[in-house]
Amino acid sequence: MSYQTDAFNAYLDEHRDRFLDEFGQFIGQPSVAADARGVQQMAEIVAQRFRRLGADVTIYPTPGSPVVYAELGPRDAARTLMIYNHYDVQPEDPVELWETPPFEMVVKDGLIFGRGVADDKGELLSRIQAVEAWQQTQGELPVRIKWVVEGEEETGSPNLEAWVRAHAEMLRADGTLWEGGGYDEADRPMFGLGCKGIAYFELRCTGPNQDLHSSYAPMVKNPAWRLVWALSTLKDAGDNITLDGYLDHVAPLGDEEWAAIDAIPMEFEAMRRRWGLDAWLNDMTDEAARRRYISEPTITICGIHSGYTGDGSKTVLPAEAMVKLDFRLVANLTPKIAQELLRQHLDRRGFTDISITWLGGEGPARSPVNSLPERAARAASLDTWQKEPVMYPWFAGSGPMYSLSTLLDIPVIFAGCTWHPNTRIHSPNENILMRDYFDSMRFTAAFLAHFAALEA
Amino acid sequence: MSYQTDAFNAYLDEHRDRFLDEFGQFIGQPSVAADARGVQQMAEIVAQRFRRLGADVTIYPTPGSPVVYAELGPRDAARTLMIYNHYDVQPEDPVELWETPPFEMVVKDGLIFGRGVADDKGELLSRIQAVEAWQQTQGELPVRIKWVVEGEEETGSPNLEAWVRAHAEMLRADGTLWEGGGYDEADRPMFGLGCKGIAYFELRCTGPNQDLHSSYAPMVKNPAWRLVWALSTLKDAGDNITLDGYLDHVAPLGDEEWAAIDAIPMEFEAMRRRWGLDAWLNDMTDEAARRRYISEPTITICGIHSGYTGDGSKTVLPAEAMVKLDFRLVANLTPKIAQELLRQHLDRRGFTDISITWLGGEGPARSPVNSLPERAARAASLDTWQKEPVMYPWFAGSGPMYSLSTLLDIPVIFAGCTWHPNTRIHSPNENILMRDYFDSMRFTAAFLAHFAALEA
Numbered sequence: 038m039s040y041q042t043d044a045f046n047a048y049l050d051e052h053r054d055r056f057l058d059e060f061g062q063f064i065g066q067p068s069v070a071a072d073a074r075g076v077q078q079m080a081e082i083v084a085q086r087f088r089r090l091g092a093d094v095t096i097y098p099t100p101g102s103p104v105v106y107a108e109l110g111p112r113d114a115a116r117t118l119m120i121y122n123h124y125d126v127q128p129e130d131p132v133e134l135w136e137t138p139p140f141e142m143v144v145k146d147g148l149i150f151g152r153g154v155a156d157d158k159g160e161l162l163s164r165i166q167a168v169e170a171w172q173q174t175q176g177e178l179p180v181r182i183k184w185v186v187e188g189e190e191e192t193g194s195p196n197l198e199a200w201v202r203a204h205a206e207m208l209r210a211d212g213t214l215w216e217g218g219g220y221d222e223a224d225r226p227m228f229g230l231g232c233k234g235i236a237y238f239e240l241r242c243t244g245p246n247q248d249l250h251s252s253y254a255p256m257v258k259n260p261a262w263r264l265v266w267a268l269s270t271l272k273d274a275g276d277n278i279t280l281d282g283y284l285d286h287v288a289p290l291g292d293e294e295w296a297a298i299d300a301i302p303m304e305f306e307a308m309r310r311r312w313g314l315d316a317w318l319n320d321m322t323d324e325a326a327r328r329r330y331i332s333e334p335t336i337t338i339c340g341i342h343s344g345y346t347g348d349g350s351k352t353v354l355p356a357e358a359m360v361k362l363d364f365r366l367v368a369n370l371t372p373k374i375a376q377e378l379l380r381q382h383l384d385r386r387g388f389t390d391i392s393i394t395w396l397g398g399e400g401p402a403r404s405p406v407n408s409l410p411e412r413a414a415r416a417a418s419l420d421t422w423q424k425e426p427v428m429y430p431w432f433a434g435s436g437p438m439y440s441l442s443t444l445l446d447i448p449v450i451f452a453g454c455t456w457h458p459n460t461r462i463h464s465p466n467e468n469i470l471m472r473d474y475f476d477s478m479r480f481t482a483a484f485l486a487h488f489a490a491l492e493a
Numbered sequence: 494m495s496y497q498t499d500a501f502n503a504y505l506d507e508h509r510d511r512f513l514d515e516f517g518q519f520i521g522q523p524s525v526a527a528d529a530r531g532v533q534q535m536a537e538i539v540a541q542r543f544r545r546l547g548a549d550v551t552i553y554p555t556p557g558s559p560v561v562y563a564e565l566g567p568r569d570a571a572r573t574l575m576i577y578n579h580y581d582v583q584p585e586d587p588v589e590l591w592e593t594p595p596f597e598m599v600v601k602d603g604l605i606f607g608r609g610v611a612d613d614k615g616e617l618l619s620r621i622q623a624v625e626a627w628q629q630t631q632g633e634l635p636v637r638i639k640w641v642v643e644g645e646e647e648t649g650s651p652n653l654e655a656w657v658r659a660h661a662e663m664l665r666a667d668g669t670l671w672e673g674g675g676y677d678e679a680d681r682p683m684f685g686l687g688c689k690g691i692a693y694f695e696l697r698c699t700g701p702n703q704d705l706h707s708s709y710a711p712m713v714k715n716p717a718w719r720l721v722w723a724l725s726t727l728k729d730a731g732d733n734i735t736l737d738g739y740l741d742h743v744a745p746l747g748d749e750e751w752a753a754i755d756a757i758p759m760e761f762e763a764m765r766r767r768w769g770l771d772a773w774l775n776d777m778t779d780e781a782a783r784r785r786y787i788s789e790p791t792i793t794i795c796g797i798h799s800g801y802t803g804d805g806s807k808t809v810l811p812a813e814a815m816v817k818l819d820f821r822l823v824a825n826l827t828p829k830i831a832q833e834l835l836r837q838h839l840d841r842r843g844f845t846d847i848s849i850t851w852l853g854g855e856g857p858a859r860s861p862v863n864s865l866p867e868r869a870a871r872a873a874s875l876d877t878w879q880k881e882p883v884m885y886p887w888f889a890g891s892g893p894m895y896s897l898s899t900l901l902d903i904p905v906i907f908a909g910c911t912w913h914p915n916t917r918i919h920s921p922n923e924n925i926l927m928r929d930y931f932d933s934m935r936f937t938a939a940f941l942a943h944f945a946a947l948e949a
Contacts, residue, residue, distance in 0.1 A: 193806075235808070245768040246768055246770075247768065250890070251795055252888075252890045253786065255791055256786045257773065258774045261794035262728065265724045313701060314701055314702075314714075326711075326712040330711045338717035338800065339806075339808060340717075340801040340809070345817060346797070353796070354795070355795070365707070432708075435808075
């Protein structure tokens with residue numbers, strides 16, 4: 038199946054000002070998940086916009102921000118596409134560094150500024166507007182669309198997985214088009230077939246009820262030493278994970294996946310220079326670093342504290358010690374598996390005095406190579422930008438992709454291109470190129486067409 | 494040799510008010526080593542007081558506070574006694590918790606209040622006044638006295654060892670009477686034959702030049718992990734020191750020393766209750782805890798810090814990690830040995846990227862059991878208080894004792910009793926009992942007599 042691109046493009050031109058007005062309305066409504074500011078109002082705005090497409094829309098309350106769920110397109114379509122976006126944004130802090138008001142869309146020199154223009158209101162609305170343009174210029178949508186727009190992505194989607202599990206039957210689909218994305222530093226579209234999961238824990242150990250004089254060290258337990266010993270059993274000095282059973286859950290990669298990883302362009306020299314590093318960990322080659330970066334699970338000390346850490350010397354035996362660990366998870370690990378293995382591993386070694394506090398987690402998402410959504414995205418990339426995307430078997434970062442892909446056994450593609458290398462998501466002066474906003478509509482239409490037409 | 498105790502005691506009664514006036518002058522002169530406040534003036538006051546005993550007095554400048562050195566008594570005496578005291582005091586902070594002005598001696602309900610009444614101006618002046626009383630009631634001193642009064646004890650005596658090394662010949666003696674001391678919680682005089690040394694280091698490791706997103710953990714060195722791995726090679730999970738070569742320097746204890754340790758009364762149950770502990774480290778018995786507390790060297794994590802340690806989660810790979818370690822040293826370890834062994838140990842395991850910064854150190858002091866000063870102190874304790882002292886083979890804490898004992902091969906006794914269990918050294922409302930101030934003079938006289946008369 039193809040579509041009438043001239044008519045589609047003409048519609049975009051014709052409705053350009055209204056589309057930007059609508060974008061201004063989206064940006065003008067604060068919707069900060071961190072303090073729930075405006076999330077209800079934003080959910081309403083999104084629902085309203087969906088209804089103007091003729092969608093069936095439900096606003097699902099959750100313990101946090103509501104989930105806006107829209108279905109549209111023919112009920113008897115051969116294929117169903119899930120689309121994921123989020124309507125919440127990062128806080129505007131530090132607000133004094135913004136050159137324009139964060140919650141006002143400002144167009145300047147071909148750029149669009151405002152909180153959320155990139156992450157993720159630009160992708161969300163440009164996709165909605167693409168669907169409108171399709172309907173108005175092509176007629177019936179070529180697929181059934183199930184659109185999930187959550188409002189807590191920026192706080193780790195704490196309620197999404199439970200909502201998905203409660204509506205698994207409703208959410209059946211043949212593929213998921215993820216949130217969106219952008220160009221890398223060499224202006225190549227970056228797409229991905231998944232992302233690592235994450236589990237974040239705080240471990241604590243207590244000793245005496247007060248910091249003691251360190252002369253008592255031979256007879257009183259030191260919680261800082263306890264943590265050090267426990268940690269040293271999780272990963273050896275070669276940076277190999279030694280947590281009992283952890284690596285048993287890691288699914289091996291196939292040749293195609295390794296080849297895809299090896300093909301990812303990374304600016305190794307520039308990265309080292311930017312970070313002041315002479316070499317990668319363990320003097321790895323760039324090639325080995327790329328493979329390890331993309332493919333391996335991690336256990337990372339993000340922070341550790343105990344006792345006296347000011348200037349000079351203070352001879353204390355600390356009352357307490359704390360470490361923050363993040364586990365980056367690859368398939369088929371899950372946060373729950375990580376937590377259980379960690380508890381068992383520590384208990385087995387006598388570290389029953391170390392508590393583990395759950396601070397959040399998301400499973401890893403992984404799709405097979407050459408899935409329907411991947412092929413549709415590749416083809417749509419060529420149509421839209423005349424470029425092959427750089428295809429990550431998965432991203433080393435984490436996100437809520439797991440719930441709407443791996444959990445439901447739906448192949449997923451992280452694709453779209455509203456971000457550019459200086460787009461500043463999560464920072465002041467978040468911006469996208471005007472050109473990319475409208476290209477996103479063209480990409481969306483092409484994706485719909487290919488997703489409907491490609492062989493299974 | 495004995496002395497005329499009635500005459501001696503009568504002299505104390507007769508001169509009681511003047512002695513207390515002099516004490517008031519000592520307390521009234523601030524002499525805070527931490528900010529060098531008043532140390533020159535205090536050194537002058539001490540020197541002046543020595544001169545009134547007929548002593549030869551020299552004020553030796555150092556890079557910090559001066560050392561006041563006095564010699565007195567017959568040059569042809571059969572024995573020479575070194576006495577150590579210090580004229581500096583701890584800062585008066587937090588000053589708002591003092592119920593009387595810190596630098597004013599206040600007598601109330603049988604107690605004497607003021608900064609330094611216990612640590613160490615009370616011992617210093619009561620010993621000087623004892624010498625005066627001896628001279629006035631007994632005549633010639635029974636021994637030659639070499640009296641070292643330093644002014645930086647409260648800041649770790651950073652210049653004492655170099656001064657001692659430069660004057661080793663001048664400082665020859667048959668025994669050293671240390672600073673002073675006090676009663677334990679069961680009103681037993683606590684004496685000691687030495688103390689542990691200390692070495693304090695800060696270890697640092699750096700990674701990237703900024704905290705990175707933790708997704709880069711597979712390819713970028715994490716300095717927090719580096720420190721954890723390095724630390725875990727210094728001491729095993731059973732709390733056994735595994736630093737290469739460290740224990741080889743520890744001199745074994747003899748049966749007499751073990752017996753002396755076993756005889757030390759400790760309030761184990763009260764200590765556990767006060768510190769909220771169910772048990773000692775590794776479920777040791779009280780007896781084992783006492784032996785370990787007194788006899789073993791330590792490596793203690795006093796503080797550790799890296800990365801994000803605030804509330805909640807932050808997924809960073811830290812730029813830097815730091816740990817503060819104190820090593821409590823028993824004979825024949827020294828701070829220099831500890832530092833060299835630590836550097837070699839880390840280098841041997843590839844931890845050349847971990848820096849070691851010296852933050853201070855003092856060697857351990859250890860005297861043989863039944864030395865002349867020990868026997869003189871025991872006898873003087875019986876004379877003065879009709880009690881056997883509790884004799885520590887060494888104290889688990891640290892101090893500058895090494896320089897004036899082990900370094901010069903002079904046996905030492907930590908003895909005296911101006912402190913009581915609520916004496917609050919280093920704290921607001923430092924105080925001693927009036928009774929103990931004058932008893933200290935009696936103890937000093939008895940010690941001089943026995944030190945001169947006992948068999949070698």
